[in-house]
Amino acid sequence: MSFLIDSSIMITSQILFFGFGWLFFMRQLFKDYEIRQYVVQVIFSVTFAFSCTMFELIIFEILGVLNSSSRYFHWKMNLCVILLILVFMVPFYIGYFIVSNIRLLHKQRLLFSCLLWLTFMYFFWKLGDPFPILSPKHGILSIEQLISRVGVIGVTLMALLSGFGAVNCPYTYMSYFLRNVTDTDILALERRLLQTMDMIISKKKRMAMARRTMFQKGEVHNKPSGFWGMIKSVTTSASGSEKLSRQLFLETADLYATKERIEYSKTFKGKYFNFLGYFFSIYCVWKIFMATINIVFDRVGKTDPVTRGIEITVNYLGIQFDVKFWSQHISFILVGIIIVTSIRGLLITLTKFFYAISSSKSSNVIVLLLAQIMGMYFVSSVLLIRMSMPLEYRTIITEVLGELQFNFYHRWFDVIFLVSALSSILFLYLAHKQAPEKQMAP
Amino acid sequence: MASLDRVKVLVLGDSGVGKSSLVHLLCQNQVLGNPSWTVGCSVDVRVHDYKEGTPEEKTYYIELWDVGGSVGSASSVKSTRAVFYNSVNGIIFVHDLTNKKSSQNLRRWSLEALNRDLVPTGVLVTNGDYDQEQFADNQIPLLVIGTKLDQIHETKRHEVLTRTAFLAEDFNPEEINLDCTNPRYLAAGSSNAVKLSRFFDKIPGFPDRKRFGAGTLKSLHYD
Numbered sequence: 001m002s003f004l005i006d007s008s009i010m011i012t013s014q015i016l017f018f019g020f021g022w023l024f025f026m027r028q029l030f031k032d033y034e035i036r037q038y039v040v041q042v043i044f045s046v047t048f049a050f051s052c053t054m055f056e057l058i059i060f061e062i063l064g065v066l067n068s069s070s071r072y073f074h075w076k077m078n079l080c081v082i083l084l085i086l087v088f089m090v091p092f093y094i095g096y097f098i099v100s101n102i103r104l105l106h107k108q109r110l111l112f113s114c115l116l117w118l119t120f121m122y123f124f125w126k127l128g129d130p131f132p133i134l135s136p137k138h139g140i141l142s143i144e145q146l147i148s149r150v151g152v153i154g155v156t157l158m159a160l161l162s163g164f165g166a167v168n169c170p171y172t173y174m175s176y177f178l179r180n181v182t183d184t185d186i187l188a189l190e191r192r193l194l195q196t197m198d199m200i201i202s203k204k205k206r207m208a209m210a211r212r213t214m215f216q217k218g219e220v221h222n223k224p225s226g227f228w229g230m231i232k233s234v235t236t237s238a239s240g241s242e243k244l245s246r247q248l249f250l251e252t253a254d255l256y257a258t259k260e261r262i263e264y265s266k267t268f269k270g271k272y273f274n275f276l277g278y279f280f281s282i283y284c285v286w287k288i289f290m291a292t293i294n295i296v297f298d299r300v301g302k303t304d305p306v307t308r309g310i311e312i313t314v315n316y317l318g319i320q321f322d323v324k325f326w327s328q329h330i331s332f333i334l335v336g337i338i339i340v341t342s343i344r345g346l347l348i349t350l351t352k353f354f355y356a357i358s359s360s361k362s363s364n365v366i367v368l369l370l371a372q373i374m375g376m377y378f379v380s381s382v383l384l385i386r387m388s389m390p391l392e393y394r395t396i397i398t399e400v401l402g403e404l405q406f407n408f409y410h411r412w413f414d415v416i417f418l419v420s421a422l423s424s425i426l427f428l429y430l431a432h433k434q435a436p437e438k439q440m441a442p
Numbered sequence: 443m444a445s446l447d448r449v450k451v452l453v454l455g456d457s458g459v460g461k462s463s464l465v466h467l468l469c470q471n472q473v474l475g476n477p478s479w480t481v482g483c484s485v486d487v488r489v490h491d492y493k494e495g496t497p498e499e500k501t502y503y504i505e506l507w508d509v510g511g512s513v514g515s516a517s518s519v520k521s522t523r524a525v526f527y528n529s530v531n532g533i534i535f536v537h538d539l540t541n542k543k544s545s546q547n548l549r550r551w552s553l554e555a556l557n558r559d560l561v562p563t564g565v566l567v568t569n570g571d572y573d574q575e576q577f578a579d580n581q582i583p584l585l586v587i588g589t590k591l592d593q594i595h596e597t598k599r600h601e602v603l604t605r606t607a608f609l610a611e612d613f614n615p616e617e618i619n620l621d622c623t624n625p626r627y628l629a630a631g632s633s634n635a636v637k638l639s640r641f642f643d644k645i646p647g648f649p650d651r652k653r654f655g656a657g658t659l660k661s662l663h664y665d
Contacts, residue, residue, distance in 0.1 A: 032456065032512065034541045190525045197485055197507075197526075201448075204487040205503050208469065212489050242484065249482025249522060256518035361458075 006070040013056055014049050021048030025367075028351055033363050040364050043085070043093060044371045050082045051378035055339045058385065061396050062332045075400045083146045086375045087124070090368055092117045097364045124149060131408070147379070148404055152412070154380025157373060159413045161349065163420025166284040171428055173277030175265040181258045189255060193248040200241045288421050291414040307390050327390055335388060342381055346374060383409050449490075449645060450529065453508045454551045455536030456544040460589035464536060465508045468638075480510030483526050490642050504642060506534075512547075520554065527555050531645045532583045539588045548586070556582070583644035585637075586617045 022045040026035070035041055057075055060066050095116030099109050128149050171177055264270045310327055350370045358366045386397045386406060398406075453461050462484065466474035469486040488504045509526050511519055533555055537545040617637075 032543050032547070034543060193482075193525065197483065201485050201487060201505055204469075204485065208487045208489050208503065211470070245483070246481045252525075253516075253519050253522040256521045257516065260518055 002067050003070045003073075006066045007074070009066065010053065010056075010074050014053050017049035017052040018045045020052075021045035024048070024347065028347075029354055029367060029370075030363070033358075037097075037364055039093070040097075040367055043090060044367060047082075047085055047090070047371045047375045050078055050085065051375055052343070053078050054082070054378065054382050055343075058339075058382065058389075058393075058397075059332065059336060062328060062335060062389070062393050064328075072396065072400065075396060079143060079147070079400060082375060082379060083143065083150065086150060086372060086379070087121075087146055088117075090372045090375070091120045094365060094368045094372070095120070097368065101361055101365070127152060131412075144401070144404060147401060150376050151380050151383050151404070151409055154376035154378075155384065155409050155413050156416050157377055158380055158384070159416030160420045161346075163417045163422075164424045165345070166280075166287055166417075167421050167424040167428065170277045170281035170284060173273045173280065175262070175270070175274050175277075177432065178262055178265065179258055181255050181262065183259075186252065186255050186259065189248060189252045193245060193252060196241055196245040196248060200245060203241065284421070288418065291418045291421075294414045295411070295418065331389055331393065335385060338385060338388065339381070343378075346377055350374065380409070384413060449502060449504045449531050451504055451506050451532040451534060451642075451645075452527065452530050452555060453506055453534045453536060454555055456538070456541075456547050456551075457510070457512045459536050459538040459541070459544050461508045461510075461536045464534075464587060464589060465506045469506060480508060483507055483509045483523075491639075492643060504645075523554075530555070530582060532585070532641070534585045534587060534641075536587050536589060538590055540590050540593050545588075552584075583641060585641045588617070 022041060025041050025044050029044075030041075053074075057071060057078065060071060092113060096109060096113035099112045099116065100106065128145070131148075131152055265274060307327065309330070350373070354366060354370060382397065383401070383404070383406065386394050387410060453465055455461050457479075460477075462480050463474045463477050465484070465486050466472065469488045485508070486506050488506060490502050490504045492498075492500045492502055507526055509523055511523060515523075533552075535548045535551060537548055
């Protein structure tokens, strides 16, 4: 009986998450496009719904809601469904939509998408070889095999995003890095842009006139005559000016953006973010430091922050309180915050990414790729979140996911995080250096 | 404000509707082979016969400024784009017949482009609402072009072609629907070509303008 009640609660929450994913897709992602293939929207919302359900089950685990055996059952079921989606459905549909875009292969779409899917599976399987992620006693098609590989990809993604975010966040918030931009700079650049456009126009006028005169004289097929050679040379120099005009446009947009940021930093909100930026930079440095220590000394933290925090308060500060009660609530809050911020952060990043690179032809493929990334990201968050929870709550993850080498994932996360953070620092440094030099050029 | 020296027509519309293909077709009478994303603004020049077929026929250059980007761009990109909207003589709005949202966004495009010239009154419409009275004394001729006609199935054509009716109340623009990969839509003598000519002829002040051919023969020998 209680199993039925629990299941209905789970299903209701899943429907809610599905609805949220549906709305997000419609309102945010596909704001500027018409939705013609509803299957894409369904897949995206389903992936989102099942990923959120996993997090929900972790929270239920901490709070002790629902029956323990029904929780276990739903965990298993959820995991199977998500793996099915991430390994079978989404890659197949990605292949299908890619093939649909290519006109040549239109007739045998299904065949080619199956071929693409098989290629994907081959590489996906090969991915597991260089990593020491499994003990050899598992069968071929078990959950552990699939999850371990999904985990590797997801953890890599998480660490890359995390590393870049940790460095980029203080860089964006702090006004120390803002270049000084005046109105005269912008006006000068705009003038140059318009002058370049005028140059392009005069060249195009010559080309147009030459074309028209040739057309009127009926000399359309005359190869390297005087006119034709003239057009060719004018064309090449026009394209050089066009490149220059594009570059000037981008630089002007950059200057406008910097000017807006300078004005924003003078407001109250801007000052608040600037202050936060200093905090985050310290946090970022600390994280890089800890990652290095972990790698160098081959250390994986044994206790989670909650228990350690409680230990410190109880032992060193001498404050006595009900450990069990508080540990439950604090873990709930901590894990809840981690989950919410990572979901929100990922959705925002995905939206920005989608706006930047999608076009009307490729929007379906890109959104499915994003659904795949989202699914893998959330699955690996579950793997890593285990570290932040006290021992008694970790059991269910360990039970359901089997004997994965969790320590390996943490080590892998640290390595990729370090690499990503250091390369972001290098990249931002170079970009920052290069910009003022461009402005000085006449 | 030497606006008599040039005829400047903006080509506006959402990303990916086919503005670059359209401009290429209009200016070079050829289909664009490898369309790619427009960054900033690309310009091309069309030779136009004013009052074609009459004794007063004269030939002019018309500059078509194809401004890239989307309505929802960052405000820094919008400010940069605004530099292209100065002293405009005509506007061509382009939308994609297979994408409903691109025709809905034309409203916002018109706000962005036409508001520029009305700003000197000091009153800025900041909430993006559509105020019909602002455009009552708009002198700039407008044209609406719908692209990708070949991708619309015959049965759905009627429904799709009435989408831009809302613009007719405020602007009364001309409308053309075509496929940019097929030059026959703009073949000489077709109704589309006539509408196009009529639109360009509406641009005020032609007889006073510097003509095509006047003073340009010399420049052939430079480079």
